[in-house]
Structures are given as structure tokens and as C-alpha cells.
Amino acid sequence: MSIVYFLFNQTLLFAIPLMIVALGAMFSERGGVVNLALEGIMVIGAFSGIFFMNWAQTNQVLSGMPLLFASMAIAALAGFLFSMLHAFAAINLAADQTISGTALNILGAGLAIFIAKTVQDGAQNISFTNEFRIESIPGLGSIPVLGDLLFKNCYITTFLGFLLLAFSWYLLMKTKFGLHLRSCGENPQAADAAGISVYKTRYAGVALSGILAGVGGLIYIIPISTEFTGTVAGYGFLALAVMIFGNYSPLRIGGAAFFFGFTKTISFAYSSIPFIAKLSLPDTFYKLIPYVATLILLAFTSKNSAAPRADGIPYDKSRR
Amino acid sequence: GSGSKSKPEIALITDSGGINDKSFNQSAWEAVKEYGEKNGKGYKYYKPANFDTAGYKAQIKNAKDNGAKVIVLPGYKFAAAMGELQNDEKYKDIHFVLIDFQPQDAKGNNVEPKSNVYAATFKEFQPGYLAGYAAVKDGYTKLGFMGGIALPAVINYGYGYLQGANDAAKAMNKTVDVKYYYTGSFNESPEIKTKATGWYNGGTEVIFSCGGQICNSIFAAAKETNKKVIGVDSDQKSQSETVITSAMKNVKKVVKDEIKASYDGKFEGGVHLLEAKDGDVGLSPDFSRFKNFKKADYDEVFKKVSDGSIKIVSYADVDANAKGDPNTANLKSVLTNVTVDYQK
Amino acid sequence: MLSKLFAKDGTKSVIASLISIFFGLVVGFIIILIFAPNEALEGFGILLSGGFYRGTESFSQMIYLSIPIMMTGLCVAFAYKTGEFNIGVPGQYLIGSFVAMYISIRWTFIPDSLVWIVAVICAGLAGALWALIPGFLKAFKNVNVVISGIMCNYICLLLVIQGIKSTIYNSTGAESMTIPESRSLPRTPLDGLLSTGDSNLRFVVAFLIAVGLCILAWVIMNKTQFGYELKAVGFNKDAAKYAGMNEKKTLILALATAGFFAGVGGALPYLCGSGKTLQITEVLPDEGFNGIPIALLGFSNPIGCIFAALFMGYINVGGNYLQSLNIAVEVIQIITGVIIYFASFTLFIKHVFAKHEANKRKKEEGKV
Amino acid sequence: MDDYAIEMLNITKEFPGIKANDNITLQVKKGEIHALLGENGAGKSTLMSILFGLYQPDEGEIRINGKAVKINDPNDANKYRIGMVHQHFKLVHNFTVLENIILGIEETGFGGKLVKGNARKKVMELSEKYKLNVDPDALIENITVGMQQRVEILKMLFRDNDILIFDEPTAVLTPQEIDELMLIMKNLKAEGKSIIFITHKLNEIKAVADRCTILRKGKYVDTVNVADVSKEQLSEKMVGHKVQLVVDKTPAKPKDVILKVEHLTYHPKGANKALVNDVSFEARAGEIVCIAGIDGNGQTELVYNLSGLAQPTSGKIYLNDIDITHKSIRERIDDGMKHIPEDRHKHGLVLDYNLSMNINLKNYYKPEYHKKGFLNFEKMDQYADKLIEEYDVRSGEGRKSIVRGMSGGNQQKAIVAREVEANGDLLIAVQPTRGLDVGAISFIHKQIVKQRDEGKAVLLVSLELDEVMALSDRILVIYEGEIVGDLDPKTTDIKELGLYMAGSKRGAQYAK
Numbered sequence A: 001m002s003i004v005y006f007l008f009n010q011t012l013l014f015a016i017p018l019m020i021v022a023l024g025a026m027f028s029e030r031g032g033v034v035n036l037a038l039e040g041i042m043v044i045g046a047f048s049g050i051f052f053m054n055w056a057q058t059n060q061v062l063s064g065m066p067l068l069f070a071s072m073a074i075a076a077l078a079g080f081l082f083s084m085l086h087a088f089a090a091i092n093l094a095a096d097q098t099i100s101g102t103a104l105n106i107l108g109a110g111l112a113i114f115i116a117k118t119v120q121d122g123a124q125n126i127s128f129t130n131e132f133r134i135e136s137i138p139g140l141g142s143i144p145v146l147g148d149l150l151f152k153n154c155y156i157t158t159f160l161g162f163l164l165l166a167f168s169w170y171l172l173m174k175t176k177f178g179l180h181l182r183s184c185g186e187n188p189q190a191a192d193a194a195g196i197s198v199y200k201t202r203y204a205g206v207a208l209s210g211i212l213a214g215v216g217g218l219i220y221i222i223p224i225s226t227e228f229t230g231t232v233a234g235y236g237f238l239a240l241a242v243m244i245f246g247n248y249s250p251l252r253i254g255g256a257a258f259f260f261g262f263t264k265t266i267s268f269a270y271s272s273i274p275f276i277a278k279l280s281l282p283d284t285f286y287k288l289i290p291y292v293a294t295l296i297l298l299a300f301t302s303k304n305s306a307a308p309r310a311d312g313i314p315y316d317k318s319r320r
Numbered sequence B: 001g002s003g004s005k006s007k008p009e010i011a012l013i014t015d016s017g018g019i020n021d022k023s024f025n026q027s028a029w030e031a032v033k034e035y036g037e038k039n040g041k042g043y044k045y046y047k048p049a050n051f052d053t054a055g056y057k058a059q060i061k062n063a064k065d066n067g068a069k070v071i072v073l074p075g076y077k078f079a080a081a082m083g084e085l086q087n088d089e090k091y092k093d094i095h096f097v098l099i100d101f102q103p104q105d106a107k108g109n110n111v112e113p114k115s116n117v118y119a120a121t122f123k124e125f126q127p128g129y130l131a132g133y134a135a136v137k138d139g140y141t142k143l144g145f146m147g148g149i150a151l152p153a154v155i156n157y158g159y160g161y162l163q164g165a166n167d168a169a170k171a172m173n174k175t176v177d178v179k180y181y182y183t184g185s186f187n188e189s190p191e192i193k194t195k196a197t198g199w200y201n202g203g204t205e206v207i208f209s210c211g212g213q214i215c216n217s218i219f220a221a222a223k224e225t226n227k228k229v230i231g232v233d234s235d236q237k238s239q240s241e242t243v244i245t246s247a248m249k250n251v252k253k254v255v256k257d258e259i260k261a262s263y264d265g266k267f268e269g270g271v272h273l274l275e276a277k278d279g280d281v282g283l284s285p286d287f288s289r290f291k292n293f294k295k296a297d298y299d300e301v302f303k304k305v306s307d308g309s310i311k312i313v314s315y316a317d318v319d320a321n322a323k324g325d326p327n328t329a330n331l332k333s334v335l336t337n338v339t340v341d342y343q344k
Numbered sequence C: 001m002l003s004k005l006f007a008k009d010g011t012k013s014v015i016a017s018l019i020s021i022f023f024g025l026v027v028g029f030i031i032i033l034i035f036a037p038n039e040a041l042e043g044f045g046i047l048l049s050g051g052f053y054r055g056t057e058s059f060s061q062m063i064y065l066s067i068p069i070m071m072t073g074l075c076v077a078f079a080y081k082t083g084e085f086n087i088g089v090p091g092q093y094l095i096g097s098f099v100a101m102y103i104s105i106r107w108t109f110i111p112d113s114l115v116w117i118v119a120v121i122c123a124g125l126a127g128a129l130w131a132l133i134p135g136f137l138k139a140f141k142n143v144n145v146v147i148s149g150i151m152c153n154y155i156c157l158l159l160v161i162q163g164i165k166s167t168i169y170n171s172t173g174a175e176s177m178t179i180p181e182s183r184s185l186p187r188t189p190l191d192g193l194l195s196t197g198d199s200n201l202r203f204v205v206a207f208l209i210a211v212g213l214c215i216l217a218w219v220i221m222n223k224t225q226f227g228y229e230l231k232a233v234g235f236n237k238d239a240a241k242y243a244g245m246n247e248k249k250t251l252i253l254a255l256a257t258a259g260f261f262a263g264v265g266g267a268l269p270y271l272c273g274s275g276k277t278l279q280i281t282e283v284l285p286d287e288g289f290n291g292i293p294i295a296l297l298g299f300s301n302p303i304g305c306i307f308a309a310l311f312m313g314y315i316n317v318g319g320n321y322l323q324s325l326n327i328a329v330e331v332i333q334i335i336t337g338v339i340i341y342f343a344s345f346t347l348f349i350k351h352v353f354a355k356h357e358a359n360k361r362k363k364e365e366g367k368v
Numbered sequence D: 001m002d003d004y005a006i007e008m009l010n011i012t013k014e015f016p017g018i019k020a021n022d023n024i025t026l027q028v029k030k031g032e033i034h035a036l037l038g039e040n041g042a043g044k045s046t047l048m049s050i051l052f053g054l055y056q057p058d059e060g061e062i063r064i065n066g067k068a069v070k071i072n073d074p075n076d077a078n079k080y081r082i083g084m085v086h087q088h089f090k091l092v093h094n095f096t097v098l099e100n101i102i103l104g105i106e107e108t109g110f111g112g113k114l115v116k117g118n119a120r121k122k123v124m125e126l127s128e129k130y131k132l133n134v135d136p137d138a139l140i141e142n143i144t145v146g147m148q149q150r151v152e153i154l155k156m157l158f159r160d161n162d163i164l165i166f167d168e169p170t171a172v173l174t175p176q177e178i179d180e181l182m183l184i185m186k187n188l189k190a191e192g193k194s195i196i197f198i199t200h201k202l203n204e205i206k207a208v209a210d211r212c213t214i215l216r217k218g219k220y221v222d223t224v225n226v227a228d229v230s231k232e233q234l235s236e237k238m239v240g241h242k243v244q245l246v247v248d249k250t251p252a253k254p255k256d257v258i259l260k261v262e263h264l265t266y267h268p269k270g271a272n273k274a275l276v277n278d279v280s281f282e283a284r285a286g287e288i289v290c291i292a293g294i295d296g297n298g299q300t301e302l303v304y305n306l307s308g309l310a311q312p313t314s315g316k317i318y319l320n321d322i323d324i325t326h327k328s329i330r331e332r333i334d335d336g337m338k339h340i341p342e343d344r345h346k347h348g349l350v351l352d353y354n355l356s357m358n359i360n361l362k363n364y365y366k367p368e369y370h371k372k373g374f375l376n377f378e379k380m381d382q383y384a385d386k387l388i389e390e391y392d393v394r395s396g397e398g399r400k401s402i403v404r405g406m407s408g409g410n411q412q413k414a415i416v417a418r419e420v421e422a423n424g425d426l427l428i429a430v431q432p433t434r435g436l437d438v439g440a441i442s443f444i445h446k447q448i449v450k451q452r453d454e455g456k457a458v459l460l461v462s463l464e465l466d467e468v469m470a471l472s473d474r475i476l477v478i479y480e481g482e483i484v485g486d487l488d489p490k491t492t493d494i495k496e497l498g499l500y501m502a503g504s505k506r507g508a509q510y511a512k
């Protein structure tokens, strides 16, 4: 049984940050702005969050959960500000969104390392102490099965992830804002004619993606390391893939993130799963699983892509 | 910035790794910096624009053009470049300190360093042995080894580790399981963390983390599962409370010594094989995180290792095609009390 | 005469790119000024002198650096014309590198002087084959090229690592072997003239191949039926289909052609006698991703890619020399990012042009 | 002084390179239906977009009920109770009818949650009152174009608008739907609402409008009382010279069978019934066979099957006795199929290519236009210039013009030129005059008749009964994917045709 807990736990490790960032991307794209800048935004989020954390920990300003939340707020803010560059280009200047997204990826990585090196006398890495893991949540941790699955050896960010999933679904599908956002992604002319400000709404979509990707960058780093080295190792692009895989809809994005997280886990934890370990295939074989499985699944599920119709097309009032 | 204000006489050039890689680059940089600051010499860190022999050569030349007198080069990647440049008259007045490799010719064969080239290689299998020995002596029977990339230095640590564990087990009349893996990277990642967590969950008690920043992920895994880690290269106990000991090679000391020798006019080229005997490798001096293993136990085994009365199979003794495989015949034959689970 | 030149779309793109570069440099200067005020002027001077900073030595470095990114840039640009964002370029590049290395090192039955030709062509074909995967998935299964490209990159990476380990592994360095100089590209007198610092380099032929392929791509795109179909598919898939074009075949062929360019790009730097090796670390090659900004800065035009790649090489060489001061090299990345960011405004800048022209025309009409 | 609901005074609006509106004045009285007439590109939509706040005028003033106002965006328009049914519907395809109607003026509850209860009630009431018959929960993509238009109308009614703008609402409707729309408009007028009605169809103007303002090339021409002028006078004012409204046509002399369709059935995956069901017919050289029917009865799919854009489930298609059922589109073109597509923007043109490239869209691969794969641009341009001249395709820079910037009418002319001039015995023309002005229509009609007279078979698919009656030599009526009647236009009338189209009558040979 403990193997199940373990697999679940590790799946969360991959799935939660991917899901949060992918949900962010979803808001941007459902509003009609392609956001390739996720990688860069994640880096900026992680950088500022960890930078702040490092500062707070060395100066003993904050600690524990308050520090985690403060760092997340910083990461969110940084992600938000950074994403505004994309929004400005994509929305106000009708820029090619692929180009501006790529630009921000380069810029994000450059800025994070440049600043780190400059303020740390040449050192690129920013270290932090992980004081945020929860051994067991009092009460909840002792619930049979569920307690072991969710409430032991966990991070508050896991619950935040689930909360965000629910929130994203509600926001997109059930609220006025969601309706406006979706209309701007599908048919901005219609939205405009209905008196909705396409620009403002799209800004909001990109802003949400910036906030979520910023936070996602931070919580990607916290459980896996003790320092931030200036990269999120392509997880921004993976999040984009998860978003497309999840067909731009919140619940399916959740599913896609967990599928990907699970196959990732299998590919690195196979040696702990007795019957798979027995096969003793080469390591590379297992490492290929998540990518090959995703491709195969995509081949079967991509016929009816639900990409928003106006996704990536700058809104120009006068073009019909 | 990564250097001093005055003319950089002491230069460090890395390959693709940076100066806080928690590995030899970092140790070497600390040495360069400390020496430079203390003695008022200019120092500088350079990273090549492209990571190939041409790029390394260009950066070495750049360092020279900027006034370097001592150039420290950690890592095998510089072997070909040094093989060429040491024959170049223009570089004969510059002292080179090479860490972990010696110059190579165009065919990839090692060549003798010239008198201005100090090539330091370490017997990593010795601290590796000590680490394995100490861990088993301390009572651990389920061990892990995670190397970054199967470089000779990394392999040496691993092979020594297995043999140390084996000898301790033999002495205690036990058998020991070791999981053995090269992560294929010197950087942290969720994948490595998952792998390590998987091992810990499967019963592994201590993992020898042997590859720069992968320790970040292994520390995180150990912390979550309340398990232990053995650090590498430098004393890593301050980086995580999960570190019980570190298998060290004293890159920092060597670099500092050689820079000093250069300024003191005592620089001596050639290949220098650094070992326990001279105190250049060993375990970190603090034994407080062991349960049973004591300083006295260490001193005893250390003596045997350094005087050569224990023979340790190293990378050099194994067919190069093994690519770091711990299951080669001559290694297997000595591992009587260890079962190695090699995940390749 | 001049005004006619200015009215051309191409000219506008060039001007837009130049404006972007200008802004990128200004921002770079400001950043240097903020973080290293004392060295700002000197630093910026080094940066601007770039490929000329240390004479032929840096000039040859610039050329050498531009070769792979010119090819990956061309790859991205070519696919972009069919409307696809080929983010799978690192994989196509990597597989080209591996195939070229394997052939040069292992196919000893081919004479030394000819092996580079086989290596380059096979590397291109390997890149093309690898690009077929996203191509087929898109054409027949409607799989988004971005996501299949990302997946294929990782798959390729893992396979290549496995391939290196089992064929051309150098255990001392835990990396691939190097291609022997004798089996590299031919060295021309010009190589000797340019690479004063390095007697092994042979990048001139590589550069000529790269530039030649860019020109070839331009011809394909603008002068041939295939190019006509390719752009039609890129602009309007349905209309292309209606007109009897096989839009699936066109898409697949276009991606394969793009992959070919990336594959060749993967081969060239390893054949330059620079001692470059393939790593077994699980990191995708930078040269692949760096093709994206090249394509974008070159406004997806093959000829534009030549200049964009040279420019990138230029400032990267300059950036490298910045290390002599206390300015982190990443300032180059920041400048590149800013340039690309401004390049995304091309449409806006062109718009400003259009407005300006309309105003001018109005004034002229007013005179009459 | 008259009681004007709306006055747009001396409006000027310029786009890069063109004055779309040049000092135009439009005055609409309270409670009248005011028609706006003009050729393609005359500036009607632009003027209305200004009124609706989508564009800002460069010069001029707007007054509502005598008060000068500034309309910055559709919200302002809504404030002044102006509503608009756009030429291209402004509906979100994957939203429900109800969601589209409330979009922008939603009611929300706790936590920003959408509350739809009241809106649904109001929509149902309005739907009932005006007999619009909409299902509030249907998705837009699943309802017919006619129904979509009613949603647009409901949107205005839901917002309690008093000034209603209809931009070419009838271009996409069936005769029955047009009649219903006219009725709805009259009802609205009776309630005191003011309506601006844009159309190219003169009899619609005669049928409902009180007054009519005519524009030509961005300039104001005249405002007239509809009752006082004839159709001919109207069209003359519109184009600036006399136009002939009826098609000159001699009786057909049908010869060999060119197109033969046998038991063609098309049932795509996911559809719950066959969209084309066991259709058989022939078209001969020298005749115009028309497929008539209400939109959405399988015409589009039938043509897709014939042209190769879709693969039939069963049945056979022969062109000149060659079985082309499984041939590629390219092969069909080479076998002599010419096709004016229904959707000129989706299929007919590569909007970002220039005119020459578009005219040669189906030529470029032919031997005379390339040498070993290299295009012969000179030849292509020559050919383009010839067609541009012959068909009077107007654009800013001739063959170099990017087609996206050309007016709809000229875009259509380019397609007609390309298809008509191509070699081949069969011309399939789908709604070739949709949304075009009389001048353009009569030109295209002439070309079609000329094709017939040159001995080609013409298959015309049209929703416009006037066009069907004027052009066809035989009429096949399609209903729910089946052919239900084979009629002779000389012995039938619009009324009877309507019965067939509505499915309430079937020809003897098509009895079930």
C-alpha cells in the first residue's frame, strides 16, 4: 500500500506546478492571447519568490507558512508584472504573440541570472531552506487512506493547487468574467459589439496567466531543491503542452497534468515498483514513457481540438 | 561581478558548469578568490562562449590577453585544449592548474604536462571507500549511490564506495544492498528527487550523492523521508542536516597551494596524483552525525587506505567500455557481501 | 527611387528589425549603466565592437557561432511559412548532430575526404525524418505541432543519449568522441587567414553550406511551385485544399524540409574541427532553441536568417569579452530578449509607416 | 422641423487609402423604416459602425432625438438604445443562444456567478411575442443561419433598443425567412421603433421601407420616399447609370451528359443522419441546372462531395463518363471541373496573396506556368492582367493588390474570372452573387449564361429564388439531403417552388 502513497505523492510533485501553470495559460488563451512565455514567467516567479525567501530567511524576518505565502505573493506579483509586457505587446500593439512570448522567455532567464550574479558577487544560485513541508496535518493526517494520501508529508501548495483548479473552473465556466473572457477568445468582434472591452478582458486573462505561472515557478522549485539555479528546466513548455493536451478546459487540464505527472513518476520510480522493476529494461525506456504515451494519446484525442477560434489573433476593431 | 577590480592575474575558467556548482568549480573558485583577496592579486572567472575545444582555447587566450599569470582549469573538457596550448610558446610563461585531468593529444591519449602545467588528479576511490565503510560500520545496510555523469572521478567515488561498504560488511559479517545510478545530469530536478524518494521509500537508508547540484534534490528527498545523505567533494554538512558525512577531495587546498607556489616561484609541473597519504582526500572531520562510527574507527581504516594495505579497484582497473558499470567481473569478484542493483 | 525601395515590404521589415536592435541595445546600455556604472562605457564599447573586438580571431568566432543558429533559424522560419511553429527544432538539430558524428567516426569505409559530404547529407535526412513525426501527426491526427514538437524533443534527447552511450562513447569524458580532424570539413586558405588563433578550425565551408542553404530556401519559397503551395497552405489551408493542393503532403514536406535544415545545422559545428562533443546530459541543445529568435528577428525570411544569425554571433562574441569587466554575460540574453520583444512589434512599426505614407500621399494630393 | 430619431450629419471617415464615408448625411425619422442603399463598398457598413460606436468618425456629428451625442463604443450606443444586427453576425459559436443574448449585460449573483433566470424568462417572452421561436439552450453552431439572425434580433429586443440597424439581414435568408423578417420589422415599426435597413435587394426596399438613402462610392446621393420611385430609378441612383435587371437568355439546347451523379450518399461520422441522401441527377452540356432549397438542406455537402472537399459514403460521380468518385481535387480540376465556392474567404481566395497569385491559384502547376518546378511569373502576371481587364476587377494596385484589402464584390469577380476562364466542361457555381450589388450580380449572371451558351454544363446552387428563376433551365429541389423535385422554371412559379423547398410537396418520381 505504501507504494501507492508514494506514487501519488510523487505524481503531485510533477502535477501540481504543471497544472497551476497550465491553468494560467488556459486563462490567457481562452481570452485569445497565446502565451508561450510561461517558461520565462516561471523563472521570474521562482527567482523573485526565492530571492525574497532567501532575504527573509537570512534576516529572519519571516518564517514558516507566513513566509511561504509572502513568497508566493511576491512570485505572483513578479509573474504578473512580467506578463504585462506580453499583454502590452500582444494586445495594444497587435504583436506576433509567438515572437513576444519567445522574447520573454529569453529575457526572463537572462534577467534572473543577471540580477542574481550581480547582487551575489558572481554567484548564480540562490539558496533557501525548505521549512514548508508538513509532516502530518493534525487530525486530518490520521484519517485512514486519505490521510496518508493527502495530509501526510505534504505541502500546503498541493491544496492550493486543488483549490485553484476548482476556482479556475468556477471562474471560467460559471461567472460573468469567465463568459466575457471566453467570448473574447472565440469572437472578439462579438464581445466588442456586446460592449465588452476586449482589451481589458484580454489583459485580465494574461494577468491571471502571469500570476499563476509566477506562483507555479516558485512551487515547482520549493519541494525539489534547496536553491534556485536560474532555470525551471523546460517545465513552462511542458505546462503549455499540458494545457493543449487538456484541450483548454480546466478539468481536463487537471486530468492531463495528473496523467503526465503519473507517467513521469513511473519513469523515475519504476525501480520501487516491484513488478515493473522485474522487467529490468534500460532506464531510457522508462524515461521515454511520459513523452511517448502523451504523443500516442494525443494522436487519438486531437481530432476535435477546442482551441479558441481567435486564439493568437490580435484584436483589430476594423478587421472583419 | 565575478572578480576583482585590479588586473586579473589569477584566472579560473569553467566548462559549462558555474562557480557555484557545489563541485570542483566552486572549490576552485573559493581558492582563487581567497588567495586573490588575501594577497591583493587581481582574479577573474571566465566562462567560454562555446563549449568546445575551440571555445576553451579562445577563452584561455582571452584570459592571457587580459593579463592572467595563473590559470585554473577544472574538468576534463580542457584536456584537448591544454594538449595543444602547452606546446605553444606564447603560453610558456603562464602557470596552469588542471583539476581532474591531464593534457591530451589529438588522438585522445594522455600526454605529459609541460613544466608550466600542474595536473592534479585525485584518488577519489579512497574517500569513496571510506564513505562506504563508515556508512556500513555505522549500521546502515541499505545504501544508494547516485552519480551525476559517469566520469572517471564519479566512477571512482562509486567503486570505492561499494568496496568500502563491502569490507565493512564482511568485517561485521553482514550483507549489504546498494542501489547504483547515474542521473545523467549535474543539476537538480524533480525527476532526481522522485528517484531518490523512491529509493528511500523502498528502504534505502543513505544515498551517496555524487554529482554537483543533484544533491539539492537528494537533500530534499532525504528530508521528506527522514533519511540520510553522504555529501561529496567538499564538506556539505552545513547544506543539509541530512548529511552524515562527506567524501572529500581537497580541490580548494590544491588550487590555493599551487597559486601560492606560482607566486613563490615554487611551481612544479607534471601529473600529481593526490591521495589520502598527503591528506588531500578523506572524510569530513566531523563525526557527530554518526551513531556508532567514531573518529578512532575512521583513523584506523584511514591508515590502512593511505598506506595502501587495502587495495581498491578503481576506474583505471576496469575496462573503459564498462561506462561506470559496477558489475564488471573484477569488481564483482571483490564484492562478496554487497548486492549491487545497477539501474542503467 | 529611394521612396520605392522604402515602400517595399522587405525594406520595412529590415527597418523594423533595425529599430528593434536599436532599442535592444539601448536597454542593454541602460542596464549596464545601472549595474556597473563605472564600466558602462567601456563595456558597451566592447559589446558594440563584437566580432571585431579582437580582429580576425573574434571575427572567426562570430562566423563559427552563427552557423548552427543560422540553420536552426532557417528551420523555424521555413516551417513558420506554413503556419506552424516548429518548436521541435532542438530535436531535429540534435539528431542531425548525432548522425553526423556517428557517420564520421564509425563509417570508416568512406574515405576521409568524402565522409563529410555523407555526414552532412545524412544528418539533414535524419533531421527531416525526425520532423516527419510532428508532420504526420499534424496532417493526419490534427496534433498541435507545438506539443508534439516538445514531446519529440525529449524523446530524441533520450534516444540520442542512449545512442551515444552504445556507439561513440568516450568514457574518459563521459561524452561522445570527437570527429577526427582528418574527417572534418575541408580546410580552405581563408580558414587559415581568419582563424589566426586556431590552426584547426575549418568553418568557411560550413558557413558557405549554411548560407547556400538559406539562399536555396529562399528560392524554394519564392520561385517554385512547392514554395507557392507552402505559403498558400500557411495562409489559408482550406483555400489550398480547394485549389487542388495536397495540403497534408505540403505540410509534411515543408516540415521535413525544415527538419533537413536543422539536421544539417546539427552536423556543421561538429565537423568544423573545433573539438565539439555531444553531451549525455539531459539538456536540449541551446542551438536549437536559439533558432527561434533568429527566425523571428529575420522575419521568417531565409535571407533574413543569414543576417540575424551573424548579428547574434556578433553580439555574443562581444558579450563574451564583457567578462573582462565585472558585467555578467547574461546581459546579452537580456539584450537579445529585448530585441526580439521589439521585433514582435514589426506589424505596429509597419503600421506607423503606412500611416506616414498615407499622410504624405494626402499632402501631395493636396498640392495638385 | 421634422422629428428625427437619428441624425448623422456630414460624416466623414477615412481608412488608409480610402475615404469610406465622405460627408454623408443620414436622417431617420421616429417610427420609420429607413433603407440604406449602395453598391458594394459604398460605405454603408462603415456608416452604421460609426453609429454603433465601433468606429469614430473623422468629421461630422451625430444627433439622437435632436441632441448631439458622442458614441465612443457599443456601450454608449446601447445607452442611446441603438442596436445593430451586423452583416457578419456577432455571435459566439460555442455559447448558447441565451448566453449570447445576455453577453455584456449579465446579471450576477454571489461571487460573480452568472444568474440567468430572469433573462431566460424575458427571452422566452420576447420570442413568443415576436414569434421568433428560439431555443435558449441551443448552441449557436447548431442552429441555422436564419435562427442565428433571430438571436441577433432578440439581442436588440432584449436590450430594449429603440433604434434598430439591420446590415444586410436578408443576404443569408430563405424566401420564407425573408418574409418572416419583413413581418417582424413591420411589427417593430408599429411599436414605434426606428429601423435602418441595409440591403441590395430593391424589392425588399419596396416591400418595407418608407424612405431610402442612397450612397455611392462613399458619397451621399439622395434620400427618397420609396413610394415615389421605381426600382429602376433606385438602381440608377445607386450605380450612377442605367442597369438591366433581367437576364437575357435564349432557350437551352442541352446536349451530352457532362455530370452524372448516381445514388450519392454522404453520412459523416458523428452526424445522426445522412446529409446527402441517395441523390441522383444529370447535368448536360448547354444547360443550367439549379439546386434550389432552403439553406442547410445538404447543398453545401453535395457540392463538397462533387468537388472532392469531402468523400461520399456511397454512390458514384461521373464527369464526362469518367468515374471521379475517388479522384483527388486536383484530378477533378484537370478533368474539367470548375467551382465557384460558397465561401469565398474560406475556400475561394488566399486573402494574403496578391490578385495575380489568386487568379493563378489553379494554374500554377500546369506545364505552361512553370519550368521544372520554377514558376513562370511573367506568364502568370500576363494571364492575371488579361482577366483583370476582361472582368473589370477593380483594386488599388492591379494584380499586385493584396486580395484581403479588396471589396467583396471585386473579390468575387476575381473568383468568377478564374473559374469561368479555366478549361473545363462543368461549372459548379455556389451562391455566386451572395451579398453583391446589382451591377456585380448582372455581370456574373451574364458570365454564367455565357458559359452555358458555350456548351458547358452549369450546376448552380442558390438560395435566391429570383436568381433561380432567372437563370436555370432545370430546377432540382433539395430537401433534407434528398432531391424532391425536378422542375421546369417555365412551368412553375415561386410559390410552388417554396412548397417543394419546405418539404410539403414531392415530385412523382421522388415519391417515398
Ligand SMILES: Nc1ncnc2c1ncn2[C@@H]1O[C@H](COP(=O)(O)OP(=O)(O)OP(=O)(O)O)[C@@H](O)[C@H]1O
Pocket: A318, A319, D015, D016, D018, D019, D020, D038, D039, D040, D041, D042, D043, D044, D045, D046, D047, D087, D405, D406, D407, D408, D409, D435
Ligand atoms: N477597416 C477598414 N480598413 C480599410 N478600409 C475599409 C475598412 N472597412 C471598410 N473599408 C473600405 O471602405 C469602403 C466602404 O466599406 P463598407 O464596408 O462601409 O461598404 P459597404 O457599403 O458596407 O459594402 P458591402 O455592400 O460590400 O457591405 C470600402 O471601399 C472598403 O474597402
Ligand SMILES: Nc1ncnc2c1ncn2[C@@H]1O[C@H](COP(=O)(O)OP(=O)(O)OP(=O)(O)O)[C@@H](O)[C@H]1O
Pocket: A318, A319, A320, D040, D041, D045, D087, D404, D405, D406, D407, D408, D409, D434, D435
Ligand atoms: N482590413 C481591411 N482593409 C481594407 N478593406 C477592408 C478590410 N476589411 C474589410 N474591408 C473592406 O470592407 C468591405 C466590406 O467588407 P465585407 O467583409 O463586409 O465584404 P462584403 O462585400 O460584405 O462581403 P461578404 O459577402 O463577405 O459580406 C469590403 O469592400 C472589404 O474590401
Ligand SMILES: [Mg+2]
Pocket: D044, D045, D046, D087
Ligand atoms: Mg457592408
Ligand SMILES: [Mg+2]
Pocket: D087, D168, D408, D435, D436
Ligand atoms: Mg456585403
